[in-house]
Amino acid sequence: MERIVRAIESAAELPLYQEQVLSWAPEIAAFDPGPIGALMGYDFHLGSDGPQLIEVNTNAGGAFLNVLLARAQKRCCNPSEQSAATNQMLDRFEEAVFDMFKQEWQRQSTVAMPNRIAIVDNNPKSQFMFLEFQLACQLLQAKGIDTVILDPSELDYVDGALMAHGQKIDMVYNRLVDFTFEKPDHALLKRAYLEGAVVVTPNPHVHAMLANKRNLTLLSDSQTLRAWGLNETAVGYLERSIPKTRIVSRDDAAELWRTRRDLFFKPVSGYGSKGVYRGSKLTRRVFENILDEDYIAQTFVPATERSMKVDDTVTTRKIDIRLYTYGGQLLLPAARIYQGQATNFRTAGGGFAPVFQV
Template identity: 25%
Template sequence: MDSNVNKFYHEILEKEIESNKDLYEKFLPSLFEQKVGYGGRPLCKHLRPQFVTEEDYEKIKTASKIISDCLVKMTDTLLNSQELQAVLGITELEKIALEPDPGYSPIGVTTRFDSFLTADSFKFVEFNVEVPAGIAYTDVMTENFLKLPALQKFVEKYDLTYFSFRQRMLDELLRAYRQKFTKEVPNIAIIDWDGVSTYFEFELFQEFCESKGYPTIIEDPRNLEYKDGKLWAGDFEIDIIYKRVVSHEFLQKFDEVQPMWNAYKDGKVCCVNSFRTKLFHKKAIFVLLTDPSYDFGFSDEEIEVLHRHLPWTRKVVEGKSTYEGKEIDLCKFILENRNKLVLKPNDDYGGRGIYLGWEDENWEKHLEDALKNGDYLIQERVEIPRERFPTLVDGEIKYDNMVVDLDPYIFCGDVVGFLTRLSGSSLANVTSGGGSVPSFIISEK
């Protein structure tokens, strides 16, 4: 982002805090009171939103759309290839989960591409295709930041574009549902385990859906009942499952969640996203997209976009591979080039099991463990941007130098705004202690 834009906002903010410190001291705690929290802690810790220029937004939209279209093109091939599913690390139980047709297309109704934007480029490092989080939190943060006097003065010079993510999510749930079902006002169930750290977000989405006239509950998948061809939570008949439970955790408790599974398998309920999104949620999808030995019939433009915006990625195995068109001994290459490499598990979330070669003192040991594990990836390091974000400490303004993870939301191939995550460390996710701020697309008046 243009540092002059941030500087302009910071100058406004500093003057505003001098004249109305009480308002700004109460602002961040008020967000937590409005359920912008994760696992009992505040999620928003800073007083500046992320500003994205229209030029950068268009670049990211274009690349995201092309990559999203590539994933759609791959779908049938991946569903029908045992060999490619092996590369992805699809387990036997996951293969069973891939079988039912969800009854709508595309299989990824809501996705989020996790990326880093710098002055020179931007790279996508993961695809969150299963259960993208953050939409309700972002809506509430956006609504509140728009009321801040500092931002109201900022808009005297800049136009802002922002989005209602909950409205778009509800629209897409209904669109998917109506590809097969006809009930005019379907009942919605937000499904995840009791006590998860994102429960506040479920409540925010529930409140929104009900305000639009759609009965909505939050329920644990173990508490459902399937009878007479219908899925029930007590006396609440479920028509749409907004699936927030992670598939591999669901399958780990497969015996306990059979009512939900059978209703989905029998096509009696609309489940968004479908279990087929596991194909793209596996981080090994980057192997298929960046290794030229795999051919999916992409156009020259698509290949160029993939090459420019995805980091080189390979499965961690003994043997030969390629890097920049040259053959390499993969494990030797990993040991000798640790300063530009990241080890990450193929199927986990929240930054767990990720090792950064330029920071980790036990790199060789982690490589040995990755080989034994059999489901690890090596990925080329991408440039990670940092920006100064203001906060208040004991009534005084303080600037934190934060990693900025700028993640476009994609609804059925349509890029709609961003989730912005901030972290003091190189892992910018809320599970690892990071936070979030709203994002605005800006243009000068």
């Protein structure tokens, strides 16, 4: 999975790849101030032929919660069963995250360190991951950086500085799902970002390069990647691990309907499994709606199942694996356990789970 991540990020550095993805991204994505994206998330199913990439996320949630969960689990297990790599990741997580934010800052700024970081999301206290925001805040504050959690409405832009409650914000850890800052409530953040008044990570350029779902049509096209200059080793990893993906078009409606049982449909601008459909469960009415929207169709890869006990009853649950990375390097792996056609946090006995190398 780590090699697949590095292959994807190598592809994203190709000039012709960048030209193509920017052609379908909003105008703001062309602005590249330097940061490469804090806490990227790469989601995999563990297929019989090896790991299969399902999605790439620029605002992947859960890392700060998962490191605590893994440490708690580690105390219950025989330490000899866990690899040195697992122990090193858990022991170094805070330092690695601090280094990540420092590097993101220094990719855009000549000043050594930011004075204040804001973790920004809409109505953060109501967010499912609010506890994670608090954990991230504590980690950065322990490293000597003043860190606050803010709603975009608390931001102001005064004399070329992004402000909140009278204090200057140097850097934004962006947890918004408005990836291009198009909503009116995000106008001041957008202006400050485009004028270089604040360092934002992850930012719209990173999302366009790596997480726009249309990009999967390129990453699953080995012939094009070869022609664009991607080395054969990287092409091989992507060829084996990225399900064939195509942009849904009404011109292909008959073929898509005929092959729907082998496909999974996702909205291009969706997040959090909203609006996704397994082709085998599609009704004709929903299919017609999909044809009218911006969707991709991805070859369906079934999730791995694991046996587990829920209330003393042995049952099965689906799992996927998420790698949290920075600059192509692994920070932490985690799993999500669920039922249904897409990951969720409503399944009894489901949710996040630690991953150990043994």
